[in-house]
Amino acid sequence: MGYRMLEHMTDALVEVEADTLEVAFALAARALVDVMIDVSKVEDRLELMLQADGHDIESLLYNWLEQVMITLVSDHIAMSRFDVTIDKGRDAYTLKAKAYGEPLDLEKHNYKVEIKGVTYHMMSIEHHDDGRYRLRFLLDL
Numbered sequence: 001m002g003y004r005m006l007e008h009m010t011d012a013l014v015e016v017e018a019d020t021l022e023v024a025f026a027l028a029a030r031a032l033v034d035v036m037i038d039v040s041k042v043e044d045r046l047e048l049m050l051q052a053d054g055h056d057i058e059s060l061l062y063n064w065l066e067q068v069m070i071t072l073v074s075d076h077i078a079m080s081r082f083d084v085t086i087d088k089g090r091d092a093y094t095l096k097a098k099a100y101g102e103p104l105d106l107e108k109h110n111y112k113v114e115i116k117g118v119t120y121h122m123m124s125i126e127h128h129d130d131g132r133y134r135l136r137f138l139l140d141l
Contacts, residue, residue: 003031012115012139013122017132021057024133025095026082028061029068032118033079035139036072037109042080044100050082052095057125060086060093061137065118068099076104116140 001023006013014031018024033039052067054060071077079101087094122138 001027003027003034005031005035006136008138011119011141012113014135014137014139016135019132021127021133022084022086024135025061025064025086026084026097028065028135028137029082029084029097029099030080032065032068032115032139033072035141036069036113036115037078037104037106037111039078039080041109042078043102044081045102046077046100048077048079048099048101050097050099054093054095055091057093058120058123060095061123061125061135062118062120064095064097065137065139069115069118071099072104077101078104078109113141 001018003016006015012035016024016027052064054063079099081100083098085096117140119138119140124136126134
């Protein structure tokens, strides 16, 4: 269970494996933050609520990652831990999460690189026979 960066020439290709879809989405968010800053230096001093919706599971992942990126870049909140719940309605998915972190400090958090955006390119969400989930997504740097 966890995430890793896969080889890609110019962008960040991330792979996440987890026992549940909720944990996979939480790890995906942590991986996105880890691309931009040193997530290990983020303290749980704040708690905030985040939400994302999607018409399918891929759009939910896309919208979720965008929400995390916007919170980091625009709201200047560095996050390191996420408690995610996902509900599947009749026509859409809804994700609600508690995010834990602190105000962004570029020196303390060792700013690494800017993400231009989340993409659908190379995105995949697999549910394997053993019950585990594998997510892959590409971040445009």
